[in-house]
Amino acid sequence: MKTDFIGDTAPVVLVKLEGDEKIYLDNDLMLYKDPAVKVNRKITTSLTNRIITHAEGIQSERYFAVFEGEGHVAISHDKPGECRAITLxxxxxxxxxxxxxxxxQDSVGYQPNMRNYSKFMTNFILPLEEFRGPGTIYVQAxxxxFQFNLNPGEVLDVPVNNLLLFDATVGISDILFLFPYQIYAQGNAAARQNEVCVLKPNSPExxxxxxxxxxxxxxxxxxxR
Amino acid sequence: MDFKVAGNLVPSVLVTMDMNEHVFSEGGLLVYKDVSVHTSYTTLSKVTGSVTGAIVRSTLAKIPFYLLTYSGPGSCAFSRSTVGEVRIAELKEGETLDIAENSIICAESSVKYDYFYVHGTTRVGRMIGFFMDKLTGPGKVAYHGHGTILSFNLAEGESMSIDYGAILSKESSVTIKTYNIPYGGGLLGHAMSFEAIEVTGPGKIEIETKDPKAKTL
Structure with missing residues (x-):
């Protein structure tokens, strides 16, 4: 498999698949593909899990599109941002x-990962996606x-909307509610709803x-964000 | 205290503070911070002395009612989360810079913060103007231009018409007012007129190429 990053503003990743190589992605990210490249589907999460996450206000796709066969696939998130390749x-x-x-890459395992950081009178879910090697994943910020390589014990505070990726060795020790949000987080029902939808774009809270x-x-x- | 611009697409301002140094920012702009950096808050009304004005400004311009203060030692980064350019201005004692609403990223706590209202054209349907932040030195100010920033130096009495909402910053010596540009003559031309801003020198102005209120990144 060969990849090229094209463009700076809203970049495209052009993937050249060879032999029986397969990749998977959200189905709405394809920009174009060669006719020889076939599309199949891959179940990402169980129906039960999807119902639970949907009830928590998080839209989850049940299927990934799997592209296989010889040819090109161009993939774009339709937004400005840097692309990074992460080899696992x-x-x-x-x-x-x-x-x-x-x-x-199809060799990379996937499962949704809903981290529950609910505390007394608050309901906070951090929705993540877990990828397990071997293989390479491509993400877009x-x-x-900005990459930080934290040493053991080093700590950083990151607003959850700005957290793009972290290794499994990295822990989240706490969720901090900065003022003025901390007032709402103490029991306001509307605020609890926002906490669940915390990765919703344009949500300043x-x-x-x-x-x-x-x-x-x-x-x-x-x-x- | 050190201000540094990081990134070029959706740029951030990286602030490094020593002990007892502080920066303030609107809520919601933090990208990350060291654990050693502590946050506290104040309200617009406390800063400017006008409760009504602060409420009106928060309601009309959707500008957060609270200002967050970050105290060193340590580093923190802020971003407006949209495509654009960042400028860092170092204001001298008593020097004033006027910056459009929703553009300030952060400023040293020694910078005095205030704001003023630029009236709309009072035409029915287009009566609402906009706010500009007034920052007075000494200290550093970082602000975000949506899209590309263009700079102009206006001579004494020189005027320029710019798109409504495209003003990013101006020196306090530059006057600003809104007006309607008609589409040609006659009643129809006036009925279809569109709003613009007239700025008059002397002084430097900066304009931005992207509408800050656009819903895109």
Missing amino acids: DQNSVVYVRWQSLLFA FGNA SMSVCARVYGPGRVLVHSG
């Missing part, structure tokens, strides 16, 4: 912000991406919710 060793795991994946992440491991933060 056997059984190494990364967590990615919900719906930031461009595509992944909103805007510019969610920017006041920080994840305290600690090393060791790699953390990617992006400047958009």
